[in-house]
Amino acid sequence: MVSTSPPPLNPGYARPAAPLKAAVIGAGYWGPNLARNFKSSPDWKLAAIVDMDMARALKLANALGDVPVFSSVEELLAETDVDAVAIATPARTHHEVALKALHAGKHVLVEKPLAASRELGLDMVDTAAELSLTLMADHTYCYTPAVLKIRELIEAGELGEVLFIDSVRINLGLIQPDVDVFWDLAPHDLSIIDFILPGGLRPEAVSAQGADPLGTGRSCIGHLTFALPNGAMAHINVNWLSPTKIRQMVIGGSKRTLVWDDLNPQQRISVYDRGVNLEKVSATADERKASAVSYRLGDTWSPALPEREALGLMVAEFADSIRGHRPARTSGVAGLRVLNVLEAASRSLENQGQNSFVADNEVLLEGTR
Ligand SMILES: NC(=O)c1ccc[n+]([C@@H]2O[C@H](COP(=O)([O-])OP(=O)(O)OC[C@H]3O[C@@H](n4cnc5c(N)ncnc54)[C@H](O)[C@@H]3O)[C@@H](O)[C@H]2O)c1
Numbered sequence: 001m002v003s004t005s006p007p008p009l010n011p012g013y014a015r016p017a018a019p020l021k022a023a024v025i026g027a028g029y030w031g032p033n034l035a036r037n038f039k040s041s042p043d044w045k046l047a048a049i050v051d052m053d054m055a056r057a058l059k060l061a062n063a064l065g066d067v068p069v070f071s072s073v074e075e076l077l078a079e080t081d082v083d084a085v086a087i088a089t090p091a092r093t094h095h096e097v098a099l100k101a102l103h104a105g106k107h108v109l110v111e112k113p114l115a116a117s118r119e120l121g122l123d124m125v126d127t128a129a130e131l132s133l134t135l136m137a138d139h140t141y142c143y144t145p146a147v148l149k150i151r152e153l154i155e156a157g158e159l160g161e162v163l164f165i166d167s168v169r170i171n172l173g174l175i176q177p178d179v180d181v182f183w184d185l186a187p188h189d190l191s192i193i194d195f196i197l198p199g200g201l202r203p204e205a206v207s208a209q210g211a212d213p214l215g216t217g218r219s220c221i222g223h224l225t226f227a228l229p230n231g232a233m234a235h236i237n238v239n240w241l242s243p244t245k246i247r248q249m250v251i252g253g254s255k256r257t258l259v260w261d262d263l264n265p266q267q268r269i270s271v272y273d274r275g276v277n278l279e280k281v282s283a284t285a286d287e288r289k290a291s292a293v294s295y296r297l298g299d300t301w302s303p304a305l306p307e308r309e310a311l312g313l314m315v316a317e318f319a320d321s322i323r324g325h326r327p328a329r330t331s332g333v334a335g336l337r338v339l340n341v342l343e344a345a346s347r348s349l350e351n352q353g354q355n356s357f358v359a360d361n362e363v364l365l366e367g368t369r
Contacts (some may be wrong), residue, residue: 006170020058020319023048023076025097026088027060030111034086034138036092037311043186043319047082050075073097073347084322086138087111092178095120098135099231102127107134107322109315113342114335118359121339125332134321136328137335139191143310143317146268149303150251153271159253165193165234167249173240180218182208182345185238190338191251191330193234201337203227208345214241224345226358251257268305333346 022044024035039046050070053055054246056071073085084107087097095115108128114137115121128135140178141147150354151161167189176184194201203226210219224236247262257272264326277294314330321328340359348356 003223009233012322015221019043019044019045020083020322021047021081022315023050023070023080023082023085024088025050025073026075026111027051027056027084028088029175031061031086031088032060033311034088034315035060035064035067037309037315038086041312041315041319043316048076048080048281050085054269075085075099076102077106083107083132084109084318086318090178091183092116095124099122099127102131102133102135105133106133107136107318109136109138109318110332110335111138112140112335112338114332118336118339118343121336123333125336128264128332132325134318135332135335136313136318136321136329137330137332137338139187139190139195139334140310140314141188141192142195142330143313145305145308146262147192147195149305150258150260150270153258153303154196154251154253155198155291158256158271158348159230159258160255161195161230162228162251162253163232164252165228165232165249166252167192167234167236168246170237170239170242171245172243175216175220175240180346181220181224181240182210182224183237183342184240184344184351186222186224186236186345187338189236189238189249190341191334194334194337195330196251197228200334201231201341202360203341203358206341206344206348206358207353207354207355208348212238219349222345223357224341226341252291256312267302270300270302272300274300 020043022038024031024038027049035046038044046064046067048068048070049057049061050073052071054069054071057231061067061069068080070079085101086109087094088111089097091113094110098110101108111158115124124135137193169185169189190201206224206226208222208224211221212219223239226234228234245263249260251258257274259270261268273296275296277296317329344356344358348354
């Protein structure tokens with residue numbers, strides 16, 4: 001079966017002397033962040049920058065020192081030898097670029113979303129498994145100190161049973177030419193939920209509602225809801241049209257509630273010892289109505305979090321998963337779980353928000369890395 005609980009970060013074996021060689025493909029907005037982190041990592045040598053726009057590739061290569069540049073993945077594979085590639089091109093190109101690199105024997109890191117469709121993502125996961133290569137998704141938030149702490153608190157039972165998750169990711173965003181707001185922003189929320197819940201992201205069905213009040217041709221405002229285990233519920237609100245920026249996730253638990261405000265560096269996480277207790281669970285409906293409800297109003301605390309760049313930890317995890325021959329914490333399969341939900345959300349949108357079933361990977365992916 002596919003493992004849902006990833007191994008610990010950096011398992012602690014001695015780092016080999018020779019760094020692995022990486023090429024970053026895509027030198028637009030996000031690629032330079034990856035390149036900078038590969039360049040400064042002791043695990044990696046940044047061996048090449050690739051962009052079909054050579055001016056962009058050269059600008060980045062010059063900013064980082066003397067890094068060779070190439071204008072296509074074919075040119076890269078023909079002219080230099082790398083162990084791995086990191087793909088930061090638009091989502092519609094991920095599958096084609098990744099397949100070329102995998103068939104050339106390279107390990108692959110792919111930006112979110114893993115692919116432009118579930119079918120293409122599944123092909124990438126299958127191909128990497130057949131060739132015994134690492135396929136990792138850059139679910140960047142999963143490497144932030146805040147999300148690592150949230151995962152730890154849930155795993156330690158500090159919040160109790162998760163009762164609800166409410167995630168808000170709204171701001172004035174770039175209206176993307178090829179994807180709607182769900183495919184652009186919700187991969188973040190979905191990958192975080194996949195990472196922090198012990199069972200991962202496995203809803204049976206999702207319901208999505210979107211709006212396009214400016215007539216751009218795609219949803220710019222999106223609401224996504226799905227059930228979590230034991231009657232709990234998750235809601236994700238993504239929006240490109242909000243003049244105020246909010247990055248907030250509330251995780252309500254039977255013991256405590258956690259609020260993560262990513263825009264508040266002084267207190268990103270607050271844990272509230274507040275909640276509702278149902279004193280008596282009675283057999284009949286009438287008795288239940290009479291059950292006593294009480295409210296806990298306890299302390300609030302804020303865990304100290306180290307200041308650390310997530311991408312530094314992410315590239316270290318990529319190297320460790322390659323060297324350890326194990327799935328990365330945010331593996332291709334994790335990327336596929338996110339695609340499953342996004343695709344179901346798109347179907348729900350077409351059906352005016354009706355529940356849409358989410359595909360299940362388990363049978364198809366038995367034994368994959
Ligand atoms: N992890 C995160 O937090 C995060 C943040 C932003 C973007 N992203 C993801 O990063 C990816 C890139 O987004 P962006 O905003 O940097 O895009 P961008 O358009 O700014 O840059 C993409 C670059 O890829 C190049 N390119 C396109 N196709 C190519 C190909 N076949 N071969 C070589 N070069 C090619 C383009 O010339 C361009 O320079 C997307 O998947 C996006 O979702 C992730």
